[in-house]
Amino acid sequence: MNLGGLLMFVSTFIFVVIFVQCVPGFSIVAPPAADVDLINNIAGNWTWSEGDPTKVIINLYVNGEDVCIFGIAKPMESQDITRDIQRANEVDGKKNGTVIHQADKTGDYILCAFEDVSANGKLNLTSIANSSVFSVSRLPIVQTTTVLGTSSSLNPTSSNSGLPIETDIGSKPSQGLSTGIIAGIVIGAASLAALMLAVLILFRRIRRRGNSQDVPAESIISPYSHLVSTGTPMAKGHGSPVQVEEEQRENQRERRVLYHNDSGWRPPSQSDAGISSVLEMPPSYRSAL
Known part of the structure; x- marks a missing residue:
């Protein structure tokens, strides 16, 4: 091989390496950690680029050696995202989506993406991408308590077992304050009701007294002025x-x-x-x- 042929071979190899590195491929990103007690606790974000396979399957595995090679390990769950890729909106030659898995046991897991190259009814998958290893655990429950008021002594105690800190509150004056407010409201409502009842009784007495007064004879206008009055008083409620x-x-x-x-x-x-x-x-x- 002469010098010219060697230089051409090296140049071609460098071009191929640079081209492969510049062309983006399918990728899958897993969450750094997940809670085993949650439903659908693993959400992986995938990115599809123009030129990537359109028939893609993403499997969930317990982390181990060579688990992303098809046929080595049995997946915990498997999701076919072929339709998701077809329905996703393409922006600048890329499509994005999310795949959901469920892990009901604690441990380390990994997501593996495969291209479905099955033929003649026989399943055949080729690995195209995988996520980083992430852990699934039972996250500790943190309980916080806020107490309003003054306390005579605060004695925080802590232990190395991860238990929440307990605080001893000596007195709770807010209870006495709330009791006084309730008593004041009850007394005020009773006083207001008694006052309204007294005003109503007084008004009825005044109205009854005004109705019982006699009307003066001078104020009565009779349409029969040509008749001579005999001076005999007319009984109330008799005759017209x-x-x-x-x-x-x-x-x-x-x-x-x-x-x-x-x-x-x-x-x-x-x-x-x-x-x-x-x-x-x-x-x-x-x-x-």
Whole structure:
């Protein structure tokens, strides 16, 4: 091999290495840690670039040697994201998404991405990417308590077992304060109710007293002013002005005089209505009137 051929071979190798490094590939990023007590506790973020395989399967494995080689280990869970890649929006030649897994045991795990190259009904996967190793554990529950008020003594105690710190509160004046506020509200409501009841009783008494006073006779306007009052007091609640007028008309009689052509006398007569008297006289006794 001459010198020119050697230089061309080296240049081609360097170009291929640089090209492969510059072209982005499929990637999967796992969370740094997960809580075993949570549901769907493992969320891996994947990134698909233009030119990457479109049939991708992401498996969850317990971390071990060569677990991302197909056929070496049995996955805990397997998710096919082929449809997710097709539906995702492409921005600048990239698509992003999230794959969810569930780990119900504590330990170290890893996510492995495979291209599905199955043929003739036989499953065949090729590893294209994997995440970093992450741990699944039971996270400690941190309990915090906030107490308002003053305390006579604070005695914090701690231990190396990870138990929460206990604080002894000597007195709680807030309880007495709340009791006093409740008592004041009850007394105030009772006083207000008693005051309203007294005002209501007083108002009813004043109204009843005003209704019981007699109306002066001078203030009464009668539509029958032509009738002469007899001075007899009228009982309350008996009769109306129309009935009084009829009674007075019955007491008043109109006197009429009848003259006869003969000189005979006739007994006095009274009309059927009884409202007038008739005086019958002969023709020669006109002067008697």
